[in-house]
Amino acid sequence: MNARSADRAATLMFWLGAAAVLAILALLLGYILWHGFRAISWDFLTAPPQTIMAGGGVGPQIFNSFYLLFLTMLITIPIGLLAGIYLAEYAGAGRLTEYIRLSMETLTSLPSIVVGLFGLLIFVNLTGWGYTLMSGALALAAINLPFIVRVSEETIRTVPVELREASLALGATRWETMWRVILPSAFPGIVTGTIIAAGRVFGEAAALLYTAGMSSPVLNFTDWNPLSPFSPINPFRPAETLAVHIWKVNSESLIPDVRQVADGSAAVLILVVLFFNILARWLGRYIHHRLTAT
Template sequence: MKKNKFIDKLATTLLTLAGLTILGILISFIFYILKRGLPVLTPSFIFGPPSEMEAGGGVGPELFNTFYILVLSLAFSLPVGLGAGIWLAEYAKPGRVVNIIRTSTEMLATVPSIVFGLFGMIIFVNFLGLGFTIIGGALTLSLLNLPVLIRVTEEAVRAVPKSYRMASLALGATKSQTLFRVVLPAALPRIITGVTLVAGRAIGESAILIFTAGTTVSRFMFDLNPFASGETLAVHLWYVNSEGLIPDATRIADGSAALLLILVLIFNLLLVIPTKRYEKKVKLN
């Protein structure tokens, strides 16, 4: 009995230390980036145009392209990803074809992003002749998002207790009514969590966009043309560090990194906080 208690306390202590270590590393990482980058984040830097050769450039177009490509990629991937996940969870009959689809989805989720970037360059940039464009980057990002969205949606829908479905059907609801009025509202918090992870990854993605959206921006500020070049913040961060043509490349990189981190944190909070409130509301009802 004493031995079991000792093992239990030891395991609890080790797990606590592991958690605190990870938390400490994360806090140190965030503090280091913000300490170097926050002094750079002035309005002229955040909304100003970039400079190719002279010091003092901003990241306004790159910031706009980051959100523009994110929105377009989600517009392409959400309907397909959510639809496929719901179909696999609710309508697909167990069999070889479904198993192949699930296995393929899991395999695609582990493919490095640079492979998707090369695929996007071959298909969208070269074969379809789109060149280095925002639309090409968004389409390739949507391919990266799809496997995760499908898997998360399927697991979220499957996690809804069967008693919810049985109660709805017993009250005379059809299967589609049960799906849209009972199952999906219950699965929504988990689905939103998956979308948040996908969106955060898309905001910080660079390898794919280097090969598809390019490393330049349009000569027009905040260009809505999907066929314009679409350098994002993450790509700009890589570009200024690798090329080194700008005299204040380190300053631009520090500011871009801090801005990226803040954007991801804000984006997560904007989705997570309403989701938690909705989840509590559903539980109370």
């Protein structure tokens, strides 16, 4: 086989591999959405679930998922961004840096169920909080923190060194250079990574089984006291998320329309995760265009 034929054969194999991935993705999405759309309605999206009778919804589960996402990112983003800045700009070669990188790689490779068991021991039992939103948020923060740190570090490293040198040459301090020059340049990549991490949080279930719980109190949306057990903004109440609800419905639910509820819940979850990924790409391109005018 000559070089041209080998190049065409390799190109064909690459295209076939990409087409196979797209076909599998389209098949999975099509199957879930086809069955799920028939169950989705306004009542389904807003009504609470049922334990025995048919006709329940996933309203509290959707709210719990977004509230848990807010708490998780509130913990993860500041710590991850500061750690990424330290590793990219301030950390030199040494044992401390090696230990930090090793810790991040270890956390990245841990199964989420292991993090959930750790959260059960520390955030649920040791603190005495029980199954709460805060316990789940801390467990998910441990899962997502290595990803945010890596994204922040790699994005900051891609900023041209000439920008740093120009800022320092004009008399700016190292921190002023970081805050006013480097971070704005790295902002599109950081935002994209953060939104992708948010999508991962929304779809997580294994760690939340042991930390946030598999039930939720009847929420009173007129009660905004964060200490009330029935307040939707109370972070120390149990909360069943949408992903956990899908698992629970399929494994131990007694409702007669279990398949319809599971299909509708899965479709809603898929649509939200797709929205996060599409938003990440669009927002990254938009911010890059606004900052660079290209």
